[in-house]
Amino acid sequence: MNSSSFPEELITELKQRSLYRQLRTIEAVNGTSVSRTGKPLVNFASNDYLGLTQHPKLKIAAADAAQRFGAGSGASRLITGTLAIHSELEARLAAFKQTPAALTFESGYAAALGTIPALFGQGDVIILDKLAHASLIDGARLSGAEIRVYPHNRLERLAELLDWVREKRRGAKILIITESVFSMDGDSCPLAEIVELKDKFGAALLLDEAHAIGVLGPNGAGLAAECGLIDRVEIHLGTLSKAIGSSGGFIAGPSSLIDLLINRARTFIYSTAPPPAAIAAAIEGLGVIASAAGDQLRDALWRNHEVLTVTSKSPKREEVRSAIVPVIVGSEEEALSLSEELVEHGFLVPAVRFPTVPRGSARLRVTLSAAHQLQDVVNLREAINTLHAG
Numbered sequence: 001m002n003s004s005s006f007p008e009e010l011i012t013e014l015k016q017r018s019l020y021r022q023l024r025t026i027e028a029v030n031g032t033s034v035s036r037t038g039k040p041l042v043n044f045a046s047n048d049y050l051g052l053t054q055h056p057k058l059k060i061a062a063a064d065a066a067q068r069f070g071a072g073s074g075a076s077r078l079i080t081g082t083l084a085i086h087s088e089l090e091a092r093l094a095a096f097k098q099t100p101a102a103l104t105f106e107s108g109y110a111a112a113l114g115t116i117p118a119l120f121g122q123g124d125v126i127i128l129d130k131l132a133h134a135s136l137i138d139g140a141r142l143s144g145a146e147i148r149v150y151p152h153n154r155l156e157r158l159a160e161l162l163d164w165v166r167e168k169r170r171g172a173k174i175l176i177i178t179e180s181v182f183s184m185d186g187d188s189c190p191l192a193e194i195v196e197l198k199d200k201f202g203a204a205l206l207l208d209e210a211h212a213i214g215v216l217g218p219n220g221a222g223l224a225a226e227c228g229l230i231d232r233v234e235i236h237l238g239t240l241s242k243a244i245g246s247s248g249g250f251i252a253g254p255s256s257l258i259d260l261l262i263n264r265a266r267t268f269i270y271s272t273a274p275p276p277a278a279i280a281a282a283i284e285g286l287g288v289i290a291s292a293a294g295d296q297l298r299d300a301l302w303r304n305h306e307v308l309t310v311t312s313k314s315p316k317r318e319e320v321r322s323a324i325v326p327v328i329v330g331s332e333e334e335a336l337s338l339s340e341e342l343v344e345h346g347f348l349v350p351a352v353r354f355p356t357v358p359r360g361s362a363r364l365r366v367t368l369s370a371a372h373q374l375q376d377v378v379n380l381r382e383a384i385n386t387l388h389a390g
C-alpha cells in the first residue's frame with residue numbers, strides 16, 4: 001500500500017464491506033422530532049431515555065451556569081477548574097449512587113480510559129464480558145494488564161478464568177469489568193452471581209451503569225442499587241450523557257478510590273474541567289431522575305417499551321428491562337437498507353454493524369424515550385413489522 005493513498009484505500013475497503021459510516025447533520029431538534037435535510041424524523045436513535053436533554057429545567061440551569069461561571073471552565077480540575085458546581089455535582093452523584101464519593105470526567109469514555117489504568121497495570125489481570133463497551137476495552141488495553149474475555153454473561157467461563165488466574169498468575173490483582181445493561185442488546189448482567197464469584201476469588205468489580213442509570217433501580221440509581229449490592233461493587237462507572245440528559249462521565253465509590261483517581265487518572269488530570277453549563281444541567285437532570293417526576297418518566301418509558309414489543313420479534317419486557325430494543329437482522333446490507341426504508345417512513349433508527357456488534361449480527365437498534373408519543377411508537381412497530389417481515 002502506498003502510504004500517501006492509504007486513507008482512500010481503507011475507505012474503499014470499508015465501502016466494499018458495507019461498513020463505511022458517514023456523519024449526517026441534524027438541522028433542528030424539537031422534542032423527539034429531529035430534522036435532517038429538511039425532513040422531520042422521529043428520533044429512535046438517541047440515548048436520551050427520559051427526554052431530559054430537552055427539559056426546560058436543564059436548559060435554564062445550563063444557561064444560568066454559563067452566565068455565572070462562563071462558557072468554559074478555563075483549566076483542569078487540579079489547577080483552577082474546580083468550580084463550586086463541580087463539587088456540588090460530585091456530592092449529589094455520591095448521594096444518588098449511595099457511595100461515599102464521586103468524581104466527574106469529561107465523558108464516560110474518559111472516565112473508563114482514566115480510571116482503569118490508574119488502578120491496574122502490568123502484572124495484573126483484567127477480565128471483561130465479551131460485549132463490554134469500547135471505552136472499557138480501551139481502558140483495559142491502556143493499563144498494560146493482561147486481558148481475558150468471557151462470552152457474554154457466561155459465568156461458568158468467568159469462573160474458569162478466575163481459576164486460571166489463581167493457578168497461573170498467583171498474586172495478580174484481578175479486575176472484572178461488565179456493564180449492568182448492555183448497549184447493543186439491552187439485556188442485563190447477572191449481578192448477584194458476579195459479585196459472589198468476585199468475592200470468592202478476591203477480585204474487584206467495575207460496573208458500567210451507562211444504560212441503567214435513570215432507568216433501573218430505586219430513583220433510577222441503577223442495577224447495583226436495585227439488587228442491593230452497592231457496597232459490594234468496588235468501582236461504579238456512569239455517564240451524564242444518557243438518561244441524565246447532559247454530557248460527561250463519572251466514577252462513584254469509596255473516598256480512597258476517588259482520592260487516588262484525582263492523583264492518577266490521566267484523563268482527569270490532563271483535561272480541562274467539564275464546562276459549567278454541562279455540570280449544571282447534570283445537577284438538574286439528577287434532581288429530576290431521583291424525584292416523583294422521574295418515576296413518572298420511567299412509567300412512560302416502560303409503557304412505550306410494552307407498546308413497541310407487544311407483537312414484534314424483539315425480546316420481551318421481562319428479558320430486556322431497558323430502553324434499548326434490538327431488532328436483529330443479520331446481514332450488514334439488510335440492516336442498512338431497513339434503516340433507510342424507515343427514514344422514508346419518518347423514523348430515525350440506526351443500523352448497528354460490525355465492529356460495534358459481532359459480524360453477522362447487524363441490527364436495528366431502537367432506543368426508546370419517555371418523551372416518545374404513544375402513536376409514534378405504534379407507527380414504528382407497524383413499520384418494522386411490515387418492512388422486516390422475514
Ligand SMILES: *Cc1c(COP(=O)(O)O)cnc(C)c1O
Nearest residue numbers: 107108109133183210239241248
Ligand atoms: C455511552 C457509553 C459510555 C461512554 O459514555 P459517554 O459519556 O458517551 O462518553 C461508556 N460505557 C457505556 C456502556 C456506554 O454505553
